[in-house]
Amino acid sequence: MTRLLDRLDKVASPYLFIAPFFVIFGIFGLFPVGYTAWVSLHAWDISGAQGFVGLDNFVTLFGDPNFWNAIVNTLGMLILSTVPQLVIALILANALNQRMRGLVFYRLGVLAPIVTSVAAVGIVFSQIFDRDAGLVNGMLHLVGVPPIDWHADKWSSWIAISTMVSWRWIGYNALIYLAAMQAVPRDLYEAAEIDGATKARQFWAITVPMIRPAVLFTVIVSTIGGTQLFTEPLIFGQGGFAISGGSLRQFQTVSMYMFEKAFRDFDYGYGSAVAWMIFVLIMLLTLINFLLTRHWGGRA
């Protein structure tokens, strides 16, 4: 009997110890994904399932101009926020990697934006980009530029929202780069120095290639985050029907469109179809990123 228990202990215990993660992941991760797929195949409104409709929701979705508009907006803001964000983070990390006074202070400083609540950031930036009393329009006024209605156009609203996103995540990415940079062997730089390479040359020829895994990681994480962009444009939108992302859906992202269909129009089946398309989009973008970055890695 004791031997049996002993054997059971050896065989089952490890599984039992790791079980909580998988059970919770199953409940909160896999189940909703599966359930959403199930709902997306139905006409499903406030009164519950109205019958199986197969891929109807997806067919409608592919012909829905508002959906494609949301995709374009999401990708546009993704590029507009991710690219400058990562480039600035890289430069910032390089600066923080030097010897200087008050280093800890600066390193902590770049972290501050991440711990700020996203709602607070959204509200402050909405004020900064306010049409009537905003800081940006105030400064433009000083140089004689007429005030811009930041909400009214695609380009202006994208800039405002991307600024918000970048501001929040630059520090986070910079710290990841910094950690990677610290692991780059010093003697490489010493050798480069002896060979007469400038600081800039060292940065591009040694630092960047050496921290490639970190860059790959941040690109993928930023892409996933950008694809799910929701809170910032929502708060920027303001007003009673902010979920539409502006009067002509100038800055409505796919996540916002999903929420609008499901919780504003109470078309849960359609909303679930949009949710699944977001999932597919993320997988696609991650794959593209991965291939691109690997290609870039091969050349270096």
Next chain:
Amino acid sequence: MRLRGRRAPLAIGVCALLVAATACGGADGSEEPGRTTLVVKTFSQFGYQDLYKQYESSHPGIKIKEENIGKLGDYTPKLQQWMASGSGAGDVVALEEGILIQFMARPDKFVNLLDHGASSLQGDFLEWKWKQGLTSDGAKLVGLGTDVGAQGMCYRTDLFAKAGLPTDRDQVGALWPTWDAYLATGQRFMTARTGASFFDSSGSVYLNMLMQLSDHTYYDTANNLVIDTNPAVKAAWDKTVQMIQAGLSGNIAAYSPQWNAGFKNGRFATIPCPSWMLGTIEKQSGPENAGRWDVAKVPGNGAVRGGSFLAVPTQSKHQREAAELVKFLTSPLGQMAAFKAVNNFPSSPKAIDEPAVRNFTNAYFNDAPVGKIFGDSVKALKPVYLGPDNNPVNDRVTNALTAIEQGKLSPEAAWANAVAEAKRVAG
């Protein structure tokens, strides 16, 4: 039901796994024996605090807990989730007019208040308000009415004085017997260049006109979408466009930070104000603007915008007690108390005719006799039928008007856009 069946075993599993009694026990599990806690879910302001205390003292053993969510827009999706998942909705839920219409498709999700003796209360409610909560076969009563959004026109006396317009509320009301006259007054106001616009944004003006023009809006009573064939919709739209083109709108989206600040800084001179909005105006304008706002009659003949109901979800574990509480809160007495607390205008004719309501004046609004103004507005009213997707469609129309205000679309293109979007929503 399928949803419920699936979730229950999972929920038990999670509880067992986490052994988190506090998280899974829920509000009902923690109450003392012999005491019943009723959870009331509300949005915005209902003004029930004093009524709860009164009810608790006359009903020993009952404890009332209100869980309030500030914005209707945040409340609605949460309510959806509670109703769909079969838990979380508490014992009494507040249903705004638009939500009620959508939930009328599922009366089985709510306790039939007729089973709890509500039929004798019919005389306590305006006829159309009573009917709104009743299924079309008259068999089930989903909700009892609380307030109605009786319309007035709020205006800034200081800006009116600056523009050389009368400031006395009767004279101001006489300025605009019709919306055309309102438009003309607006043009006079704008020539004075006070720096303020005549109204905040076109959405509320448009909706106000629409609610006066016909007995239905975007849907006919057979629930067909008639946005492009109902002449009332186009008439309200055209008049609104005319006002935008005359430069009367400040293009300040309602409920945005700009709008909130606009009350303080006097950026707009008038705003169509349903009774429930007076509390918002007072809160946003702050004590420094006390006495600068006043209320006049609304152009045209009365109108109503919004208004709510109280209902008991079938998921409540204390349906009988909850129904009793609903009857108490929506009684003429309860409605009068709510009116005094936050200006939610009663839907009970008895309460409307009470001197306490009829003679009620609002100190913040220059002692305006709001009881009389809103009472007259409600009495001039014809009920308007709102179809199932009324609110989503109206969102689209309002957005199209905003696009005109922003100079992004011509009125013709905006109208085509609104109709196309409405058809997509309803289709």
